[in-house]
Amino acid sequence: AQTVTQSQPEMSVQEAETVTLSCTYDTSESNYYLFWYKQPPSRQMILVIRQEAYKQQNATENRFSVNFQKAAKSFSLKISDSQLGDTAMYFCAFMNDDKLSFGAGTTVTVRA
């Protein structure tokens, strides 16, 4: 079974600064996909970024980027130039065999 661990329940960051969220996972598979989802107070889960395990290059989506360390089974998310709208709960997710497993989430608060 796959497990996804997010060790930071809460993070706070000043507007325009950078915050990094950690995620580790456990799997014996070699081919899989990793995701970061964002859940704002509106509750709608939104995909932030996706990484394919066989790609060594770290994925980037505008101000969001990941640091994927396959050997260490680590998949951190960096939010640059934080904006007030980034305030949300962020979930790391692991996908394999049609099943998407989520971590417990990290609540990010961006301060004005």
Added chain:
Amino acid sequence: EAGVTQSPTHLIKTRGQQVTLRCSPISGHTSVYWYQQALGLGLQFLLWYDEGEERNRGNFPPRFSGRQFPNYSSELNVNALELEDSALYLCASTRRGLVSGANVLTFGAGSRLTVL
């Protein structure tokens, strides 16, 4: 394009009652996933339906069940409600299963269930 819609948005039930939650996927999506998000916990996988069939289920008791209709909409039924069933129930859809990884889940806003 309309997103994934769920109903009801909020509901309150008492222990022992039964509840039905509904989900309409995005047009063209044939797969529906259900997740439970209890307070303080991550999303726990409940059920996956594709093309009208149950393809996989998570580690939940049999009183959690559901179905998918020919139009790909889905229902989640929970019988004999318990206090710990209080949670946000999220539905998500995708074109097909997630096997290829090319498909991404699109989530609805959820149904908030409170069991008293």
